[in-house]
Amino acid sequence: MADTAVEPAAPMAALADEGGLPVSRGSAVSGHAMTFARKYSLPVLLLASFVLYGSWSKTSEVFLSADNLRNMAAGQAVLGVLTLGILLTMVSGHFDLSIGNIAGLSSIITAALFSHQHVPLVVGILAGIAVGTVVGGINGVLVTVLRVDPFIITLGTASIILGYIDWYTHGQSIINGIPTSLVSFGGSNLLGIPKVVYVLGAVALLVYYLMEHTPYGRNLHAIGSNKAAARLVGIRVERTIIVAFASTGAFAGVAGVLLLARTGAGNPQVGTTFTLTAVAAAFLGAASFKVGRLNVPGTIVAIFFLAVNITGLTFAGVENWINQLFTGLTLVLAIALAAVLSKERKTRKAAS
Amino acid sequence: MTAPAALDRKAAVAVRGLSKTYAGTLALDSLDLDIRPGEIHALLGGNGSGKSTTIKILAGVVVPDDGGLLTVGEGETVAAETWTPARAHAAGLRFVHQQPAVFPQLTVAENLAIGAGFPRRAGGGIDWKALNARTAQLLEKYRVNTTPTTPLGALRAADRSRVAIVRALQDCDDKDGGLLVLDEPTAALPAAEVEHLLAALRGYAAAGQTILYVSHRLDEVLSVADRVTVLRDGRKVDTVDADGLTEADLVQMIVGRSMDRAFPAPRETPAEDVALQVRGLAGGPLQGVDLDLRRGEVLGIAGLLGSGRSELLRMLFGAYPATAGTVTLDGAAYDAADPKQAMRAGVAYVPEERQADAVFPQESVRHNLSAGQAWDFYRNLFFRHAEERAATGRSISEFLVRTRNDKQPVETLSGGNQQKVVLARWLRQRPKVLLLDEPTQGVDVQARAEIYDLVRRATAAGTSVLLVASDTEELAHASDRVAVLKGGRITAVVEQPLDAHHLTELMNVSEATP
DSSP states (O other): OHHHHHSOOOOOOOSOOOOOOOOOHHHHHHHHHHHHHHHTHHHHHHHHHHHHHHHSTTTHHHHTSHHHHHHHHHHTHHHHHHHHHHHHHHHTTOOOTTHHHHHHHHHHHHHHIIIIIOOOHHHHHHHHHHHHHHHHHHHHHHHHHHOOOHHHHHHHHHHHHHHHHHHHHTTOOBOTTOOHHHHHHHHOEETTEEHHHHHHHHHHHHHHHHHHSSHHHHHHHHHHHOHHHHHHTTOOHHHHHHHHHHHHHHHHHHHHHHHHHHHSSBOTTOSHHHHHHHHHHHHHHTTSSSTTSOOHHHHHHHHHHHHHHHHHHHHTTOOTHHHHHHHHHHHHHHHHHHHHHHHHHHHHHHHO | OOOGGGGGSOOSEEEEEEEEEETTEEEEEEEEEEEOTTOEEEEEOOTTSSHHHHHHHHHTSSOOOTTOEEEETTSOOEEGGGOOHHHHHHTTEEEEOSSOOOOTTSBHHHHHHHHHOOOBOTTSOBOHHHHHHHHHHHHHHTTOOSOTTSBGGGSOHHHHHHHHHHHHHTTOOTTTOOEEEEESTTTTSOHHHHHHHHHHHHHHHHTTOEEEEEOSOHHHHHHHOSEEEEEETTEEEEEEESTTOOHHHHHHHHHSSOHHHHSOOOOOOOTTOEEEEEEEEEETTEEEEEEEEETTOEEEEEOOTTSSHHHHHHHHTTSSOOOEEEEEETTEEOOOSSHHHHHHTTEEEEOSOHHHHTOOTTSBHHHHHTTTOGGGGEETTEEOHHHHHHHHHHHHHHTTOOOSOTTSBGGGSOHHHHHHHHHHHHHTTOOSEEEEESTTTTOOHHHHHHHHHHHHHHHHTTOEEEEEOSOHHHHHHHOSEEEEEETTEEEEEEOSSOOHHHHHHHHHOOSOOO
């Protein structure tokens, strides 16, 4: 199921015989217009949301204020890093449903190291990232060695992490001893932009580079498209998948440290809801720019599309439930859209 | 041409002056076609020949240009442009496509009911008894050896196809029998299952069923068809009796040039210059294979399905475990543990199942060409996209890939062009040894000729080729020598001149001859 949702499954060999019929000029032009509209529909919707909340009497006062914009941007840094990280596994046709919990674990362990062991700042940060990498790597090994559905395995690791955090913290937040430099980093600006947003930008560039400009990204795309064929062109499939899970875990670790910096405490309750939102944003992102493919710019726009609408609606007086509801709706719509696109592609193929 | 005597026989389906223009291109040019009742009529032609268009017009899903006429059985002659799917169905035309939509987890009875509706009991529940009885009758009539309650997935592949055919025919009245149109019915079948299906088709035809059979596989057409109509570039070349026809005749009609010219001439290669030496290779079905692949030759491997011919290639590519044996490549020991090591040693492999094992369907032509070679374009932390584009452009023109541009998803290309992409992916690396498993499966005759041209160009440049093909005619024409693989061993090596019948005999000789 994972495969069908991300990249439509291998095409049926339809009544495909005559391949070379030229497309008439007219339909080619309207085809371009269609593609254009589709590529940029989400950015346009994002702009429209800004205009809506900026002019709606219920929200206009606060919505476009510099403080709110900064807040929204900084508020998406954790989720953004998490989502960009999961792109790497999703591109290879796999899911990691434990990323939210990995981020939670990383923030708890980092907080505990600061609080109980008084480790230096850098050591704490690196430890948080290392925890994510290791758990991600374990996910990858389980998926490739046991050859089970990553969906199930990572759901399992998610639960194990939850249990461990609960046992370790007794449900209590870790608030003492978090370095002030870290917490002030999470709350301050540079050139008028929250510092955590720079981290998000750097991660976006890194993931974009990995996915589109390295052999590693190429191989991930190939595995996601056809695992058997990837093996037979000499790609070391298992190794590549394990590295993908470990990288996703590493980015979840970064997200955990950012979370600690933003909130100033290791909170045992956070995690699970991040996962769903990240997956929703990744899918939604695949509906723009490079339509039908997971891509970095689309993902960023999707994250802010979710944030802007949830914030706007909250300002308009809608209660907290809108958060989950809107995210869920978006996920369902994004996946439905992916299904429609793949069907369209098949029909187009049959027609050509 | 159709013999005059045929005109007084009532045709099951007759079309006159059928044309179809797509965006100014004539895809079908005033086709006349008579399909006689109870015959198996094969429709042949390469890509773009118009055979798909013809079927789609018969099915009513493509509207032809004005002026064509269509008659089914004793029905009235109608203007072809008024034909619709509903009219086609009412007239008894039934279509089974190359990958029929059958449901392996459901029972045979359920699969049939999905086409015709479930019989109901009073109260609305499904009347399983009636359904199973009706199914048993149908299975009996079409001689499918199974029971209504067997899960379809438990049947052999050919029987699954037969159930799809029964499903298409189940609501057809017996009075005029209609027309069964089969589009590449064997394309998805393993070779061993093909004959089983063909035998069933012959039986149906003998019982009066009229069949229009569309296929790329010339050997199948010759073994099953009564008459053959060949299309080329939208025009009918001829309709001829299949009796006494050879594959060479068909190739000549389809391509417009003779078979000798459709395949490049064989080459003499010196026996002492061995590129790949295999000794005692065993594992899976292989019991100890010895063979010498000479530099620059095409060595065919003739073997029945299950003889281990595919496993042999996979083993040499490090994709199937060998339990014993030694392999020497250019005089050095060669033992690839996985495909990557095989690639590094200069061995390339084109697998049998193109869709499942070779192409990345949604990826672009460019990405498909450089799959597994991405490191060649990555230096100093930069991916050299311009270099890759240039290399892609060269490959597209050198290996005759017909594509709009290099960003086109490979799944939108024809089978032949997809295969050329797969071949180009390997040949552009100038491999020492190229392992080809059924390289022309699902590929039309024209593209087949081009593919073997490309292979010959590679051998001229020093590549040595091991070729597996189940069509012995093709094997005989494309190889310099042929090794016969039987019982897990090479039992004979045949030199020029190669003869398809001789190869077939060698493959089939029973070992337990008294």
